[in-house]
Amino acid sequence: LGAAARAFLxxxxxAEDASLRTQAGVALAGLPVTTEAPLAAVRHAxxxxxxxxxxxxxxxxxxxxxxxxxxxxxxxxxxAEGMVAVQAAAMLAADGHERALxxxxxxIASGEASIVRRTAVRSxxxxxxxxxxVRASLRDDDAMVRIFAAGGILAAGAAx
Numbered sequence: 286l287g288a289a290a291r292a293f294l295x296x297x298x299x300a301e302d303a304s305l306r307t308q309a310g311v312a313l314a315g316l317p318v319t320t321e322a323p324l325a326a327v328r329h330a331x332x333x334x335x336x337x338x339x340x341x342x343x344x345x346x347x348x349x350x351x352x353x354x355x356x357x358x359x360x361x362x363x364x365a366e367g368m369v370a371v372q373a374a375a376m377l378a379a380d381g382h383e384r385a386l387x388x389x390x391x392x393i394a395s396g397e398a399s400i401v402r403r404t405a406v407r408s409x410x411x412x413x414x415x416x417x418x419v420r421a422s423l424r425d426d427d428a429m430v431r432i433f434a435a436g437g438i439l440a441a442g443a444a445x
Contacts, residue, residue, distance in 0.1 A: 288430050291316070294312050294313045294326075295309075298310060298330040303338065305335045306330070306334070307338070307339050307342040307343075309344055310327045310330060310343045311342060311346055313326055314327050314349070315346070324347065324350060324354075327343055327346060328354060330343060331343040331347070331358060336384045337362060337366075337369045339366045340358060340362060341359075341362055341365075341372055341373060344358040344376075345376065346391070348376050352401040354375070354413050355376075358379050359376055360373075360377065360385075363377070363384055363385060363388050367397060367398070367401055368404065371392050371405050373385070374386075374408065375389070378408050378409065378412045381413070385413075386409070386413055388405075389405045389409040390414065390418065391402075392405035393409065399427040399429060399430055402425070403429055403433040404433075406425075406430055406433045406437055407434075407436060407440075408437070409437070410434065410438050411429070411437040414445065416438040416441040416442065419434045419438065420434075420438070422434035423438075
């Protein structure tokens with residue numbers, strides 16, 4: 286039964302619907318590691334995937350299992366638009382990736398949707414451990430950006 290379920294998930298990595306591909310990758314990568322096959326299937330699907338959001342999802346689950354296998358894709362996604370770039374940058378920021386830090390700083394200063402700025406503020410403060418870089422966001426016009434900045438600053442302080 287387990288083999289049939291894994292085979293189903295591997296086939297779903299090629300589904301036409303991007304959300305199905307995403308969920309199949311998450312499910313495969315979340316399986317207990319008894320063999321390398323599920324992760325290999327996600328890595329292979331990532332090589333041919335073109336949708337930036339699906340690529341981000343696959344890279345995210347691989348990054349959790351071993352950063353090296355996802356770093357190149359995450360670095361590539363730094364050139365994507367909006368939230369995809371910010372989420373990729375958030376994962377790389379913890380390692381001090383310079384380009385990721387630049388993407389986060391640009392997103393904070395941009396006129397992007399507030400959710401993008403919120404994510405960037407929190408990540409730059411908390412994940413990259415650069416709370417001073419977001420202090421100006423404590424005066425942002427968006428109250429939620431201010432809250433995310435404060436939370437990120439406090440999290441960075443607690444972690445150091």
